[in-house]
Amino acid sequence: VYTSNIYSGTRADLISKIKQAVSSKRFQHILGVEKSAIDLAQKNNYSLEKASIAALVHDYAKERTDQEFKEAILKFNLSSDLLNWNNFIWHGVVGAEFIKTELGIEDEEILNAVRRHTVGDIEMTTLDQIVYVADxxxxxxxxxxxxxxxxIAAENLKAAVSFETKHTLQFLMENNKVIYPAAILTYNQWVAGK
Ligand code: GDP
Ligand code: FE
Ligand code: FE
Ligand code: FE
Incomplete structure (x- = not known):
């Protein structure tokens, strides 16, 4: 049972909603992220409940169609630049709107952690860092x-954000993948320290 009022139901209610929204493989990933997020929250004196909720919802929208995301970008008046991107960027930034409207979770700290979980951001709260690294x-x-x-994550959360940012960018560049511009800003802040 969640004691905060971030989500109106129990953890079991939230889990059953999420299970319905994704494949079993992704659902297993989500449970793994929750476990890691709770562990990181414990190590960093952060609310276990917020870490649990944020982790459980982080990929809630991952399996929506491109069409659903495009419609949502227009419906929720999100930046039209988003239309130039794809699922990897939409499922967090646009996914947060589905989480708000479909699951009734309005806590901005949680929604921001979802928005930032794929490419990070210049400024990241402890919860942002927990979800980014746990994922x-x-x-x-x-x-x-x-x-x-x-x-690294077991020792130092910020160092883990840095490691992940650097290695993800390295991986994308080695594979000639397009880099989302905001990912460079995350790199400059968390890896280059600028
Ligand atoms: P997942 O949703 O649990 O699979 O993990 P993430 O949300 O962290 O990432 C989704 C996908 O986006 C992964 O395949 C990442 O490698 C990819 N990704 C993250 N940043 C970028 C980027 O800047 N450019 C591209 N092309 N892909 C990225
Ligand atoms: Fe994701
Ligand atoms: Fe990630
Ligand atoms: Fe994920």
Whole structure:
């Protein structure tokens, strides 16, 4: 049972809503992110309940169609530049609007953590950092560097944000992927320290 009034139901209610919205593979990822987020919250003296809710909803909208996202960008008057991007950027920034309207979660700290979970931001709250890092290190992730990321995260949350930002950008560049401009701003702040 959640004691805050961020979500109107129990954790079990929230979980059943999320389970309905995504594939079983993604649902397992989401539970892994929740576990990691709670662990990071504990280590960083942050609310376990907020960490749990933010982690459970972070990929809520990941499996919506491009068409749904485009309609939502117009409906919620979000920046029209978003129309030039795709699911990887929409599921957080636009996904937050689905979380608000469909799940009734209006807590801006939680919604911002969802908005920032894919590319981060210049300024990131403790909750933003927790979700960003938990998404990267959850137990189901398996990529070169994930073990090191977990070790760093266990010691120092900000250092883990830096590590993740650098390695994600490196990975994208090695694969000739387009870099979302805001990801460069995150890099400048968290990796280059500028
Ligand atoms: P997930 O939703 O749990 O799969 O994880 P994320 O929300 O962190 O990332 C979604 C996808 O976006 C991943 O495949 C990332 O590698 C990718 N991604 C993150 N930043 C960028 C970027 O700047 N450019 C591109 N092309 N992809 C990115
Ligand atoms: Fe995501
Ligand atoms: Fe991520
Ligand atoms: Fe995720």
């Amino acid at each position: 990267y290190i959850e137990e189901g992730r398996d990529f070169p560097g994930v073990k090191e990321a977990r070790l």
